[in-house]
Structures are given as C-alpha cells and as structure tokens.
Amino acid sequence: MEQLVYVIDRGDSVAIDIPAPAAVAKGDYQSPQGALAVDASALPSSFRNAWRVENGTVAVNMVAARELFLDELRRMRDAQLAELDGQMLKAMEQFDEAEQAALAAEKQALRDLPQTVAVQTATNIDELVDLWPIGELGAVPAF
DSSP: OOOEEEEEEOSSSEEEEOOOHHHHHHTOOOOOTTOEEEEGGGSOSSOGGGEEEETTEEEEOHHHHHHHHHHHHHHHHHHHHHHHHHHHHHHHHTTOHHHHHHHHHHHHHHHHHHHHSOGGGOOSHHHHHHTOOHHHHOSOOOO
C-alpha cells in the first residue's frame, strides 16, 4: 500500500510532511503549498540531511552526502584521538618510549584520515559508504 508523503523543497534541504492516515481518510488533511507528493517507498534510505529535490524527485545530493560522511568520520576519529590521549599520558608517566612512538604514529594516521579517504571518487551512496575506513573507525555508521 502506498504511503504518500509531501516533500517541501527548501533549496539546501527538504522538509517531509507525513500526513496522519486518519486525517487523510476524513479529508481533514491539506498538503503544504508547493509540496511534491511522493510515495514514501521512493525516498532514499540514507543520508537524510543530504536529500534534495532534483528533477521532481527526492535524491541524495552527493556534495552534501560527502560533507556528512566527512563530518561523521571526523567525529568518530576525534573520539578515538581522545581515547589515545589517555593512553599516551599513561605511556608518558611510565616512560615507555616505544609505546609513545606507537601511539604517536596511530594518532597521526587518524589525523590524516580525512585526507586519505577519497570521497570525491564516489559517484553514488554505495560507493561512498564503501569508502568508510572500517579498520580504523569500526563499523559503518547509519547515515
């Protein structure tokens, strides 16, 4: 069964209006002015904040998706850097120079990560998600 939603184009984002089935059944629902009626099953499944209205459909804007991808990468990387900072302090307190060097190298690799992931090569969402550095940051987050 089709579930219509209404998409309001705001230029750099979209708003989604999901009418209550009871209101629609009673005839109490009026779609927003200028909204695009879309079957909910036709909406993209990820990167919600990168959705844009393009040629009368809702699509993921790849420029915005790449920005969201890198924002999430940096957020997760920063959390790991903070964790490594604690380990570095312990290594410094113990005068463990080998551990300090290993941690410094790991931290530098994390700092370099946003420049090493070639997001510009991704032409669609699947390719972008495939670029996620699982080895460094773990499982791909829900975008």
